[in-house]
Amino acid sequence: MKKSHLTIAVLGCFLLFSGTFWIFYFRPAQGTPLSHLLTNNNDKGLTWQDQDVSQSGGVIMNHMGNATAKAELGRSTWKLFHTMMSRYPEQPSDDERVALAQFIHLLSRLYPCGECAEHFQTLLQKFPPQTSSRIAASQWACAIHNKVNERLGKPIFDCSDIEAKYPCGCELE
Ligand SMILES: Cc1cc2nc3c(=O)[nH]c(=O)nc-3n(C[C@H](O)[C@H](O)[C@H](O)COP(=O)(O)OP(=O)(O)OC[C@H]3O[C@@H](n4cnc5c(N)ncnc54)[C@H](O)[C@@H]3O)c2cc1C
Known part of the structure; x- marks a missing residue:
């Protein structure tokens, strides 16, 4: 390689690295750091790690006094x-299974x-929750709804329907 080409290559690398360095380290002094935006959620200063949904945690809302609102919400x-x-996949991936399980647990909170x-x-x-297939998930959901019906003295739904x-x-899909 010619000496002039080497000089251009070294200069190019220097500009590239110094530009990246500026974006991630000097820019914060003037406003929101780019690196912060990429790795953190600004909402209440929580990081993505903090928001990792877990399968535990208690109920968040209070008692709902209005029976009409409660029934409408339920329906x-x-x-x-x-x-x-x-509409859940017939053969869900691991990621899709985790998504459904997490959704249900978060709904319960x-x-x-x-x-x-x-x-x-x-x-x-x-x-x-049963998440291994569409049939498993829909039958599980029907059964769990029937458990709620049972407790409230409502008719039991035939899950084959x-x-x-x-x-x-x-x-049309
Ligand atoms: C997670 C959850 C928990 C609830 N817990 C309570 C509680 O503790 N106390 C309370 O007062 N209310 C609770 N509710 C509300 C309650 O389940 C009813 O939604 C509400 O009382 C209105 O009842 P509904 O008679 O209109 O029929 P819903 O039970 O709301 O059902 C709506 C329609 O779904 C169909 N259906 C009925 N059973 C099934 C089934 N097993 N599978 C599929 N479809 C079915 C029927 O056609 C029915 O008309 C809860 C709701 C939810 C979503």
């Missing part, structure tokens, strides 16, 4: 819940009716 949530299961959430958490401990009741809406 809407069950609709979402069963429709989600009807954040469900807006606190006493419902308490009971739901107890049910989940006894009957952990679950696909007809919550169609996947996938005809």
Whole structure:
């Protein structure tokens, strides 16, 4: 390699590294550091690691006094819940299975009716979510809804009708 080419290469490397260094270390003094934005969530200063969802943790909301609001919330949530299961992959990846399990556990913490959430958490401990396939997940969801029905004195749903009741809406896909 010619000496002039070597000089250009060394200069190029220097500019590249010094530019990167400037972006990640000097820029913070003028505002939000880029490195901080990439690795942290600014919401209440939590890092992504802090927000790693775990399978533990208690119920967050209080008792819901308004019975009408509680029933409406329940109907809407069950609709979402069963429709989600009807579109869940037939053969989910590990990542998809973890996503569903985490969603259900977080729902049990954040469900807006606190006493419902308490009971739901107890049910989940006894009957952990089944995530291995669409059928497993939708049948599990039907069974867990029936457990809630049982407790509230409501009719038990026939889970063999679950696909007809919550169609996947996938005809045109
Ligand atoms: C996680 C969770 C926990 C709850 N805990 C409580 C609680 O502790 N106390 C309380 O008062 N309320 C609770 N609720 C609300 C309660 O389950 C009902 O949603 C609410 O009382 C309204 O009842 P509903 O008779 O309209 O029918 P819902 O139970 O809301 O059901 C809506 C429709 O779903 C269908 N369905 C019924 N059973 C099943 C099933 N097993 N699988 C699939 N579809 C079915 C029926 O067509 C029914 O009309 C909870 C709701 C949720 C989502």
